[in-house]
Amino acid sequence: MTPDAALDTSGFAELGLRPELLRALAQLGYEEPTPIQSEAIPPLMAGTDLLGQAATGTGKTAAFALPILARLPSGERSGDPFALVLVPTRELAVQVSEAVHRYGRELGTRVLPIYGGQPIGRQLRELQRGVDVVVATPGRALDHIGRKTLRLDALEIVVLDEADEMLDMGFAEDIEAILVETPESRQTVLFSATMPPRIDAIARRHLREPVRIQIERESTAPGEAPRVRQSAYVVPRAHKPAALGRVLDVEAPEAAIVFCRTREEVDHLTETMNGRGYRAEALHGGMGQEQRDRVMARLRNGTADLLVATDVAARGLDIEQLSHVVNYNVPSAPEAYVHRIGRVGRAGREGVAITLAEPREHRMLKTIERVTKSAITVEKVPTVADLRARRLELTRSALEESMLEDDLEQFRVVVDTLADEFDLVEIAMAAVKLAHEASGAAADEEEIPEVPLRGDRDRGRREPAGRGERRPRAVAGGMTRIFVGAGRSAGVRPRDLVGAIAGESRLGGREIGAIEIADRFSLVEVPDHAVEDVISSLRQTTIKGRKVTVRRERFEPR
Known part of the structure; x- marks a missing residue:
């Protein structure tokens, strides 16, 4: 079979992509387009505006990047950008830029990420040399437009990626100002994980008769386990750190993100989890970019396995080995929950979303279930007995792996010598005990009290205050x-x-x-x-x- 024939089996060839892109996709191991790619690429290739709702991990970056690259003019191109992609964070700008570069390498595509926190001199030099695709955060893009260093006269395509996140971060006015500077003839593409009214308002103002697509996370067949297993544990506030450690001990995640509300909570919980033996790293807005980069490097190379972060600090992060997302508090908005769980359950792997809920947060859990259209199973916090059983299971698995893979012959003389005096089963039990204790398994722990989940009806209703009066309400901790x-x-x-x-x-x-x-x-x-x-x-x-x-x-x- 010839290389070109092999490309025809990929499914991407039917979407009208250039041969250079098909070769790049084959080299990257892409076999079939995801649902969002199948639905979005044809109208984008035809120049139609598009409004797409899709969660993180559904393949939307390729869904807009491939049509952009397919429509790039052949031969020598002008120095002004052909496409502008707006994203909410530095990390996402780098991620999208790298993806566009990988897909368009054979086309010689010039792609430039521009964002705050990076020396502007390099960005100015690259813009002056000429670029085809600019991937930018709104603030820095507007800065360059004001300096006349980002010229948009030749722009053909504008993409708003993670649009709801950009609005939540206060970029609404920046986005409006940028779109005013672009040609009216441009093609406009908007992707968002959620569709609040503000997104519809932007679409009505700036998109012309857009094709609308909505991609849910791939559902599983009846009887199969869900891609993202969602569960909640009801825990009194004072016991939350211990409950988190207990749940993670039982789950044994490959890598996990724990979302907290404040920087102080992040720092305190990181210290607590390190004390429990986890390799935890903190990530919040009080850290400089260099610190953030070091934390992410440690997580990606496996020297850390637990990231404790605020929502804002974790935006735009894409961690390949992530298996678990934990809400240390019930998110205040269903949209935040949607974004968080979108980080796991990708590429056919099962992901786990865990929420630690206080009893009064029952209603918010129900709201999240209604918005996400998926059940959140309320489970009991693992008991001391559950924890012991799990740790013994891990010891058993480690011993089994050693027997299958290690050369144990050098230890036979020890077993033979002991067998003269002791039963072989007793020898084995003593060896298992030593292996179990050497694994760091903790001794007995205090039981976490079980708390029934209840609604808010036992909370006093606020009565309307008289004219000129207001009744003080307790302020949340931190x-x-x-x-x-x-x-x-x-x-x-x-x-x-x-x-x-x-x-x-x-x-x-x-x-x-x-x-x-x-x-x-x-x-x-x-x-x-x-x-x-x-x-x-x-x-x-x-x-x-x-x-x-x-x-x-x-x-x-x-």
Whole structure:
């Protein structure tokens, strides 16, 4: 069989891709297009706008990268970009850029990632030399447009990848400003894991009669195990670190991410898990890019097996060996849950999504089930007996592997000598005991109390306060409430406050806590570590077109 004939069996040939791309895909081991690639590539090749809903891990990068490369002009190309791909994070910019480079190597494709935190001089030089595809974070792209170093006159295609994440991070205005600078004749492609109303609004404004596709995670046949096994454990707050260790001991993940709400929680839990013998690494917004790169290198090369991170810090990460995602707290929005579990269960492998829920969080679990259209099984925290059984099973497996693969002949003389005095079964049990203890198996542990899952009906309902009064509400641990001097009478809505904070400070939308809007003011919970940054940033911007008073809340209950 000739190489070209072999390409015809891949399934990609039927999509009208160039031979150079088919050869690249064959070399990379791609055999059949994923559902999103099969549905998205033909309309994108035809120049049609597209609105796609697809989770991480469904193959959407290739779904838009391959049509871009297929439509690149042959021969000598101009220096201005043919396509612009906007992504929410530095990590995703690098990831998409590397993928485009791999697919388009034989075409000589010039691809450039541009993002903050990288010396701008190199980006300026590469843009001046000429590029075909720019993969950029919105802020840095807008910076280059303002400098006249990113020229968009020849742009044919704009891709908004992970659009919901970009909006959550406060990039809505940047995206609008960038799209205004692009030719009206451009093809616009938008991919998002979720489809909140804001995404539909952008699509209506900027996409022309788009093809709409929605790709769910590949379902399994009846009787088969789900690709992502989703479970929850009900745990009192004080016992959560011990419960996490217990669950991970039983699950024995290849690599796992544990999502926390705040930097302080990340640092504390990382220290706790290292104390339990895990090789845990912290990742949060208080770390510099060099520190982040070192952490990710340790995770990818296997010197760390547990990443404890905030949502914002973990955006855009793609870890090949990841098997488990753990929500240390129930996510405040179903969309956050969708993004998190999208990191596992890829390429036919089973992934595991675990949530540690406090009893009062029952309703949020039910909401997540409804949005994701999949069941989250509530399980009992493993008991001490379960843990012992699991550890003994691991010891048994290690011994079995040693008997099958190791050269044990040198130890025969020890067994023969002991056999003169002891029964062979007793000798074997003593050897297993030593192997079990040498594995680091812990001694007896305290049982974690079982807590029944209940709804919120036992929580006191807030009664409406009288005019001019407000009743203080307990602030979540690790959070501080700030006062914003604008409320309902000024037309302020929660999304206005989230957008202002995420757009002007270093805090991401997912890190913002409860928001209360009164007639003349609003109260917003933010992590303790970010209070001064948020206050300073909001004082320098406007909300609903005007400057407002911003300070720590000074209210004290009577």
